[in-house]
Every structure is written in C-alpha cells, then in structure tokens.
Amino acid sequence: MSETGLIELMRRIGALGLAVLGLAGGLTVFSPLTGLVCLAAAVGLYVGLPSQKPPTGAVQPEWQPTILMSDCIGFLVGVPFFALPLVAAAYVPSAVAGWTMLLFLPAAFCFPIFYVSARQATSWARFFGNGFEVTDFGLTMRLRYTELARAEIRIWQLPRGLSLFAPFLDRRHGVTLVAGSAPSKALRLTSKTGAVFVIATEAIPDLERIFVDMDRAGIELPKGLSDLGRRRIRRVREKRWGKVEPEPTPARKDQGRFGRTL
Structure with missing residues (x-):
C-alpha cells in the first residue's frame, strides 16, 4: 500500500472515529454542541483530505456499488454499532452493557468495506x-x-x-x-x-x-x-x-542414401 492508499484508508477510519465520538459523546459526557462539532469534523476530514485522481488516459471499472455508496454503507454499519455500546455503558447496568459489546462484531464489518472502497479509489x-x-x-x-x-x-x-x-x-x-x-x-x-x-x-x-x-x-x-x-x-x-514477412528457413543440403552430403 502506498502513501496515497494509506491516506484514502485513514480518510474513512478517521472520519468513522470522529463520528462515533460525536454521537456517543454527545449523548453521554459531551454537550450536544460538542457532539455536533465532532460530527462536522468527521465530514471535514472525509471531504478535506487530499485525494489523487486517476491520470489522463487511465481506465477504471464502473464500480458497483459506487465508491461513495460503499462508504455510506460502511458509516451506516460502523457508526451506530460502535456508538451504541458506549452509550449503553453510561446509562444501563453493567451486566446489560456487557452484552451490548457484542455489537462491536457487526460494527467491525465496516473495516473491510472501507478497505475495498479505498482500494477502488486508488x-x-x-x-x-x-x-x-x-x-x-x-x-x-x-x-x-x-x-x-x-x-x-x-x-x-x-x-x-x-x-x-x-x-x-x-x-x-x-x-x-x-x-x-x-x-x-x-x-x-x-x-x-x-x-x-x-x-x-x-x-x-x-x-x-x-x-x-x-x-x-x-x-x-x-x-x-x-x-x-x-x-x-x-x-x-x-x-x-506493414506486413511482417516470415523469417527465411535456412537452406538444407541434400543428403545421399548413406547420409553423405551431395
């Protein structure tokens, strides 16, 4: 993976972290305004990091789903499922909050999605x-x-x-x-x-x-x-x-009955 690929991957993972922090923190320890600032920072990180466009003459498949759609799926999977256990830890009994940690398993599904979309973009x-x-x-x-x-x-x-x-x-x-x-x-x-x-x-x-x-x-x-x-x-x-002419076949000497050259 090159630096360009790493930037594309960090664009998605960094935005995911800020979005989870804004949602979970805004519902627990942060003020709603601070939570909104984190969410805005997630959008800014996703949009603002430099990206390398394909050079002139390069070809790419028409990715299905599109790169933007893949990223949206990743955020829709990752943000709520990572944030809910953190919110549950603040408001529900510890025994119940422990079970909510199982939501981290489907949340981790967003990482291969981000990996693939970052690869497609580069x-x-x-x-x-x-x-x-x-x-x-x-x-x-x-x-x-x-x-x-x-x-x-x-x-x-x-x-x-x-x-x-x-x-x-x-x-x-x-x-x-x-x-x-x-x-x-x-x-x-x-x-x-x-x-x-x-x-x-x-x-x-x-x-x-x-x-x-x-x-x-x-x-x-x-x-x-x-x-x-x-x-x-x-x-x-x-x-x-022009037409490619076949290479001439080397001339062979005729041989006699007992292999002697004539």
Whole structure:
C-alpha cells in the first residue's frame, strides 16, 4: 500500500472515529454542541483530505456499488454499532452493557468495506503503445507486452453481493479491476513471472488498439477473440506498420542414401 492508499484508508477510519465520538459523546459526557462539532469534523476530514485522481488516459471499472455508496454503507454499519455500546455503558447496568459489546462484531464489518472502497479509489490501468501499467492501492506496476506469457478474454462473474469483495475472494489474481456481479468480459493478462492482471473490457474505450499493439509486439492475440476480430486487427496492424514477412528457413543440403552430403 502506498502513501496515497494509506491516506484514502485513514480518510474513512478517521472520519468513522470522529463520528462515533460525536454521537456517543454527545449523548453521554459531551454537550450536544460538542457532539455536533465532532460530527462536522468527521465530514471535514472525509471531504478535506487530499485525494489523487486517476491520470489522463487511465481506465477504471464502473464500480458497483459506487465508491461513495460503499462508504455510506460502511458509516451506516460502523457508526451506530460502535456508538451504541458506549452509550449503553453510561446509562444501563453493567451486566446489560456487557452484552451490548457484542455489537462491536457487526460494527467491525465496516473495516473491510472501507478497505475495498479505498482500494477502488486508488486503482486503475493505463495502456501504452508498447505495454501497460496497473495501479493498485496507489502502487504502480509496469509491464511491456513482450513480458506477457499470454492474453485471454474471459467471462467474469461473481455471486450477487460478493462482487465488492473480489480482492479477498480470488487470490489467484494479482490485480483485479472488474466490478459488478453481472456477467462481463474481462481481459486477463498473465506475465512470464506468473502475475495476473484482470481488467474489465467495458472500461477500456479502445480495446482494438491494444490488441493491435500486442500483435505488433509478437504476442498471440487473446483466446476468446473471434476470427473476424483477429483478421480485422491484423489488417489494421499491416496498414499501419506493414506486413511482417516470415523469417527465411535456412537452406538444407541434400543428403545421399548413406547420409553423405551431395
């Protein structure tokens, strides 16, 4: 995780802490005004911390749910369930207050939600003429097309409700930039070192250009691409850079019946 990813994570966790402090404190030891100040500080921290936008030409999936919606779900889960046991500790008998501590268990569910939304905010891909780069949690990995072992087009689908947690569920993929539970096509790139990058094709506006660049680099066109698509990509490549002539086969000397050179 880079500094950018850490800032995005702290934006959410810090705002959560201030919101819990404002709600629980405003109902117990703080004055209502102080509680409102803490809540306002939570909003200010969430909105005010600097954020890094994707660079020009970068592509991101249309995250489902959106990053803002994921954050709202995290706060709706975390703030009340963290605050209620603290309020109960001040107003109800200790035996009952002890049972309310169990609410911390569902409250902790907000942390993986914040982790995923922070990752989505700091993850994207960019394609160039000779390769691509993928940024995950602010960390950037660059590869040339010549460093790829293979490219594939696959149908990506996760059970409904689980797509948000794709980074946790599929450990085979180094970086997964696919969103939503509906079936969608994804470009799966495997490097020669075994690293796997999965990117939703719907997020790439000029997919044909990428295939043309791969073909020019000598990478076999992705499996799952139609024959018509392959021919069109080859025509575009030949129109731009000319036809690639096959290497001449070395001449072989004729041999006689007993292996002697004639």
